[in-house]
Amino acid sequence: MDLTTRLHLLNLIRLSASAESTCRAAERAEHRARLRRKEAAAACRQHRLVVHTGPGCDLDDAVKALADAESTYETRAAQVETAAIRWRRAFSASERADARLGEELARTWTLTRAGQPRRKGTRLAAEVALLSELAAMPMELIRAASALLVQSSAGKDSVVALARVVRWAKAAGCLDKVVVVHADIGQDAEWPGVRDLARQQAERYGLRFVVVKAPVGFLGMVEKRGMWPDAQNRLCTSTLKRDEAAKFFTQIVEELGLDEQALLVNCLGIRAEESPSRRRKPELAIDHRASNGRRLVLTWHPVLHLSERDIWQEIADNALDYHPVYDSLIPRLSCIFCILAPFDVLARAVRLCWVLGLETPKTYVDLEDRLGHRFKNKFSLAEVVAEASRLEAAEGPITWRRGDAIRHHLGEEAATAYLQRLVLAA
Ligand code: SF4
Numbered sequence: 133m134d135l136t137t138r139l140h141l142l143n144l145i146r147l148s149a150s151a152e153s154t155c156r157a158a159e160r161a162e163h164r165a166r167l168r169r170k171e172a173a174a175a176c177r178q179h180r181l182v183v184h185t186g187p188g189c190d191l192d193d194a195v196k197a198l199a200d201a202e203s204t205y206e207t208r209a210a211q212v213e214t215a216a217i218r219w220r221r222a223f224s225a226s227e228r229a230d231a232r233l234g235e236e237l238a239r240t241w242t243l244t245r246a247g248q249p250r251r252k253g254t255r256l257a258a259e260v261a262l263l264s265e266l267a268a269m270p271m272e273l274i275r276a277a278s279a280l281l282v283q284s285s286a287g288k289d290s291v292v293a294l295a296r297v298v299r300w301a302k303a304a305g306c307l308d309k310v311v312v313v314h315a316d317i318g319q320d321a322e323w324p325g326v327r328d329l330a331r332q333q334a335e336r337y338g339l340r341f342v343v344v345k346a347p348v349g350f351l352g353m354v355e356k357r358g359m360w361p362d363a364q365n366r367l368c369t370s371t372l373k374r375d376e377a378a379k380f381f382t383q384i385v386e387e388l389g390l391d392e393q394a395l396l397v398n399c400l401g402i403r404a405e406e407s408p409s410r411r412r413k414p415e416l417a418i419d420h421r422a423s424n425g426r427r428l429v430l431t432w433h434p435v436l437h438l439s440e441r442d443i444w445q446e447i448a449d450n451a452l453d454y455h456p457v458y459d460s461l462i463p464r465l466s467c468i469f470c471i472l473a474p475f476d477v478l479a480r481a482v483r484l485c486w487v488l489g490l491e492t493p494k495t496y497v498d499l500e501d502r503l504g505h506r507f508k509n510k511f512s513l514a515e516v517v518a519e520a521s522r523l524e525a526a527e528g529p530i531t532w533r534r535g536d537a538i539r540h541h542l543g544e545e546a547a548t549a550y551l552q553r554l555v556l557a558a
Pocket residue numbers: 317366368369372465466467469470471472
């Protein structure tokens with residue numbers, strides 16, 4: 133099966149999934165409309181009882197209240213009719229999308245011989261199989277893409293993901309398709325120099341660099357909500373990064389000005405070993421939320437199966453520039469205080485802020501105090517700062533040397549070679 137057919141099938145899968153979810157939403161809306169009609173009918177019965185049994189209140193008032201309740205019932209009944217029509221239409225659209233997908237799968241793909249393609253399980257199986265086939269042919273995928281977007285936090289995983297995408301794009305003769313996208317989450321929440329480093333990492337390959345930024349940054353968002361996000365409600369990622377990136381998808385599709393649906397390959401530097409939810413992610417996935425008739429968005433994870441050591445090895449081997457924060461042995465970049473970071477990493481971040489003269493710990497603790505909501509369920513940031521003070525008194529300020537991150541992960545020899553490569557590359 134050629135790549136065009138694979139992409140065509142993936143788009144039909146997307147349409148079928150989207151039609152199914154519209155159908156489900158319409159079904160839920162119809163159910164809610166029925167419940168509201170039922171409540172209106174109960175209210176009518178109650179008012180009729182009042183009018184007919186005369187409980188001693190003003191009859192005119194009771195009659196008027198009954199008329200109002202009956203009018204509400206009429207409105208609710210009409211809403212049920214409308215909702216039922218929408219549901220029937222959505223159901224038919226979903227059936228048609230499934231049927232079209234089924235026919236195409238049956239025509240082009242052997243999987244359908246074993247089962248009914250119209251069943252959701254088979255659609256998912258087809259999606260998984262097609263995507264894993266595509267992930268195994270990165271060159272073809274890159275050639276077929278209208279644009280390759282690399283979402284870069286400037287962190288270690290992002291810089292390796294970028295280096296890999298650049299290597300493959302160069303080999304495919306498509307380097308001009310690569311755009312580096314950096315989400316700015318607010319200078320008061322990030323380590324200094326993050327945005328500049330992301331820019332330099334893109335400039336190294338002569339790539340276009342785009343910064344996306346929500347109107348309100350991380351701290352503004354927390355202040356507005358009156359609470360910190362958490363692992364279950366990662367609004368920081370969805371609002372400050374994902375939603376802003378999606379706006380850029382619209383912009384780039386307009387810039388491309390294609391007559392056909394654009395294929396956007398959106399590359400993220402996440403790794404399976406970082407968390408159980410990331411372990412479950414495939415290497416390539418359809419971004420159902422961001423795709424539409426004008427664009428099919430595939431999310432690609434080019435470093436998904438690399439270990440932390442592998443990442444540092446690629447950084448060392450290719451003399452990739454990384455943020456000095458890693459040399460102080462803080463394992464992740466981006467927010468100074470990440471809601472997902474463990475207690476000891478946060479305490480180290482507080483101590484690093486003190487060395488760098490940053491006000492961030494005080495800003496966060498003041499905000500925590502004002503909100504009356506702890507930074508994390510298990511502990512407050514005030515407790516983290518207290519522990520950092522205790523460590524500081526016992527050990528003195530933290531120190532580091534350039535190359536310590538590589539020294540820590542790969543040894544002294546690798547660090548020395550890396551620093552020499554950096555000098556030569558400068
Ligand atoms: S680094 Fe952590 S706190 Fe910052 S946006 Fe990402 S998940 Fe949220």
